[in-house]
Amino acid sequence: MEGVKVEAIPPSSLCSVCTGIFNGKWQPQLRGWKRAIKRPGAPPDPFNPEPAFGTAYDHGMEPFVHGKGAPPTLSYPHHTVEELRASGASCALCQTVVLAFDALHPRNDIITDYMEGRKPYGVAVWGREEVKGAKGYVFVYTERGKTSRLVFRYHVYKDWAANRNMDVNPTVGEREGNVKDVMLDMHDGDSDVSKKENKHLIAWMDRGTSIERVAQFLNETSDFARDLPKSLVRELPTRLLYLMPGPSGPTVRLIDGANSSLDIDTPYIALSHSWGNTMPIQLVTSRLSEFPNGIAFQHLPATFRDAAALTLELGVSYLWIDSLCIIQDSASDWLHEAQRMASVYTFSHLTIAASASKNPATGLSPSPRPRTVIVRPTWTGYIQEWGLQPGQTLRITNPWHQEFGNAIVSAPLNRRGWTFQEYALSPRVLHCTDGEWWWNGIGDGIYRETSTDAIRFFTGPGSVSWPDKLAFFNMERRRRTHTPDAWLWDRLAAQYNQRALTKRKDKLVAFGAVAQIFGRVTGLPVDTPGEYAAGTWRSLLPFGLHWAVGENAERYVMRPGAEDEGYVIPSWSWASIDGLVRFHDGSSLRGTREEQCKGMPRVVDVQVVTEGGPFGPVRGGFIILHGPIFRIRADKKARDHKELGFYRGFTVLRSDGSEAWKGDGQGFSLDSWKSRLDEWADDREMYLMIADCDAEDRYGDAFAILLESVEVGLKGKGVFRRIGSTRFSFHGVGLLMKDVRQDGNEALRDGEYIDFNSTTGFYTYKII
Structure with missing residues (x-):
């Protein structure tokens, strides 16, 4: 052009x-x-x-x-x-x-x-x-x-x-x-290209249509594989949709990607979409022999048809759509394919994100594009007031939707749990929003149809709403920005946990591909049994335990269905929470590992039972720790009630029941949303596990996990379940331990621990 x-x-x-x-x-x-x-x-x-x-x-x-x-x-x-x-x-x-x-x-x-x-x-x-x-x-x-x-x-x-x-x-x-x-x-005055704000529309038009500009973006970023983890072996998806253009619309055929004669480097495009309440067409066992012969294009929902047409326009013949490439009524196939999502999205030529679509029937862009409105006023008032020339272009834009956070982060697609991995793992994404398309790769720049300038949306390592793709894939970026691995992982977990899921058993499965790629990029021993444990990493513990439920968290409460029976995420994992979590991970910024873990309990053992591999559905698990733990009595009445967080006093008890130390006005956050809203009926006994503290023998802040004891005869002795967390100030573990161990007392009673160090007064205990 x-x-x-x-x-x-x-x-x-x-x-x-x-x-x-x-x-x-x-x-x-x-x-x-x-x-x-x-x-x-x-x-x-x-x-x-x-x-x-x-x-x-x-x-x-x-x-x-x-x-x-x-x-x-x-x-x-x-x-x-x-x-x-x-x-x-x-x-x-x-x-x-x-x-x-x-x-x-x-x-x-x-x-x-x-x-x-x-x-x-x-x-x-x-x-x-x-x-x-x-x-x-x-x-x-x-x-x-x-x-x-x-x-x-x-x-x-x-x-x-x-x-x-x-x-x-x-x-x-x-x-x-x-x-x-x-x-x-x-x-x-768009013809006055000396004005920077008026340049970009003409510049974009000079580069061709939106399709041509997206194709140019793909060509300019064709070396994206250099940023992918070398330990991840490239492979084609198990199944793909083969597209052929035709006079009345493309022909669509399901093929076997694993056993076909396709070259391993054959480009394919993946679709990220929201299922909504219904899925009009799916791959089920009874249609497994039918789909390879052809799928009627007119029977596909609008979003699928748009994605197929766009795939062909971009010069690609293969498309991956989850509902048509995974056997939906086969538990074994679903579980197998869920474990391969890391490869499907990481090696995709492009991921098309149907960001504005609430279900497959709405199409990729339900509203006209682009959002910029072009008019040529003839009314003399515009000419008199602004000095426009007759026939000169007047460009009208909606500034709200020029913000990536408003157009993309708030889009319907990005409220769903399964779609988090689809953006985080895809090296290149085309976001199809209402009125405009956006695209970005592994880098800082996010481009849109109506601008030549890259949007610098804040997706740094401290982002709380959107994954930093560059830091995710690039270790050099993390070193340059002084971003600890534990910190980035915590942010990814917090971002994901804000999204909704339909089935509780999917909670960690839908995050498994992110975990797999993060581990390989970071150099964690992903293939070592027990390294990845229910949303955390043994190599990064005990940092993965330092989370709290966000006050006012508007959570999606998922009621377990029949398919969830037998799947239990351990209480110490952030994934056990339906809603926003925040991490207390400031200690991860310290220099050495020894400095980072000073004041934290020692991890003795971690075991998690999963189905179909370490990134599959979780059936249960436990963690065994050794460190300071105390029995406490929390006051019945809250001293203050701010933003639904209870600020209560509590008393540390000795083994004989006497009071050792009184804390005043501490912020308690229980993991159960409903119990944080209701007043406690009585002064409540629980256990306080010191997870991190500033100093052992002087005044400072501490982060503690609140526990309740599990019945001795049920799980053995020294077994607890996490129920909440608290931040409080005290005079250090050493002095507190000294206060507790008076007159032959200890912090816990017989049966409340697995093992005991008589020198330090610390205990070994299990959290399930």
């Missing part, structure tokens, strides 16, 4: 109403009225006009009148959101506004959401009732030296006009709390 000019960029298709915004002969209203700055009665500000545009007074809506007598704004024909939504089927601008209504917005920001224990997916901007009753109008405002805005303003109450004199903001003249805005950026 060499030599493409601005004039060659086709304008977007607009409805007659939206066309009128740019082609009418309206006069600017409210000139010199600057919201929140301009006071009523003040002289006009010629440098900061806020002209508002309307069509007429006769469109069925009373014009809004400023509370202090400022000139009225004119009504907008799409004065209900429902009308706007109906028009969005054919109008790019209406659709852009509708998408803003439907988008999920973070309640604060991703970091704050995490620290307050909330998932970073946000909430809908408007409730259904608000949308149903909203009325509005449109206006434009400009600020000198800044991007102009096209504003769709809606009032969420039907009687907003009648109540405009009640509770009125004297500056704006509108009732506070009843106004909702959708603000779109307007970039004028």
Whole structure:
């Protein structure tokens, strides 16, 4: 497309109403009225006009009148959101506004959401009732030296006009709390390529269509295999879909990837998608002989059809879709293929992520693309106000969806547990979102359809919402950024645990491929029996025990079904929690391993029972530790109740039941969500295991795990189950132990431990 000019960029298709915004002969209203700055009665500000545009007074809506007598704004024909939504089927601008209504917005920001224990997916901007009753109008405002805005303003109450004199903001003249805005950026003068903000659309168009740009991205990153772990042997998926173009749509055939004559380096594309509530077509045992003969293209759901067509457009003939390449009613095949996901995604030519699709029927991009709306105003007001030339391009974008966190992280696909590995492991991903495509590889740059500049979304090792693909695959990156392996692993676990799963038995299976690749990249002995244990690594213990349930964690509570019977994740594993977890891993930043583990218990043994290999479903397990553990009595009443975290006093007891030390106002977090909400009935006895402390014999902070004893006759002596955690300050393990061991006392009683060191007073105990 060499030599493409601005004039060659086709304008977007607009409805007659939206066309009128740019082609009418309206006069600017409210000139010199600057919201929140301009006071009523003040002289006009010629440098900061806020002209508002309307069509007429006769469109069925009373014009809004400023509370202090400022000139009225004119009504907008799409004065209900429902009308706007109906028009969005054919109008790019209406659709852009509708998408803003439907988008999920973070309640604060991703970091704050995490620290307050909330998932970073946000909430809908408007409730259904608000949308149903909203009325509005449109206006434009400009600020000198800044991007102009096209504003769709809606009032969420039907009687907003009648109540405009009640509770009125004297500056704006509108009732506070009843106004909702959708603000779109307007970039004028795209032919003036000297302006950086106006360059990128033309530059992208010069590089060809979106398909051509994605193909160029694949070509430029064709050496991605250099970043993959050398210990992972390349292999083709067990089954693949073979695609052939045809006049009425591609032909689709299931082939045996393992036993076919395909070269091992044959490129294939993988699809990452959400199943939703139903899957219209699946590979089941009864169709195993049918699918190799052909699958009717029209019988595939829209997302699968779009993925097949896109695969062929990118010059690839093979596609992998889980529901069509894994026998869904075969437990043995499912388990076998689940163990091979590391290879399937890591060696894929590209992974297509149907980010915006809630189910297979919605297609890859349910909304028109790209989100940028191109118009060429003929109304003289634009020319007079901004100096546009007749026929010059005006580019309108939704700034909200230019943010990777809003477009991708909050997308429906990325709320599901199984899809975490599909992004983290795939060296190259094409994200198909509402209105725009994004793509990225093993690197910092994330590209989108409407920009040549890479987005620098924060996915560093400290990210709490999105995996850092570069640090995941690249050990040199970790060394350069001083990122300990234990720290990165904890962040991956925390990110994954915020996602939803349907079946409890899948909890660690859906994370197994991530674990396998992380272990191989990091140099952990992945193939050694017992190295990977229920979501943690023996080589990285005891760091993997230092987690706490996030306060306010909005968890997905998975009720065990019949298929979950017999699958039990040990209580000491973060994977036993349905919801957000945070890790207390500051000690992992210390220099040597000895320095890191000082103040932590010693790991004696770890055993986990799995099905189908170390990364398969977990049936049970235990960990045996040696270190300081105390019996305590936690107060019945909370001294403070903040953000659903109980701040309680507790007393350390001696073996004879007497009080050894009193802690005041400590923060207790129980792993059971419901029990954190209810007041305890009585002063509660439990056990406090010191997991990490700053110092042995002086005042400092400590992180402890709360345990309850398991019935002696059931599991043997010295057996506990984790029930929570706490952070507290005290005068060190040495002095606390001295307080406890008075008058011949010890910390625990007979039967509460496996073994005992009479010199240190430390115990050996088991957690199941």
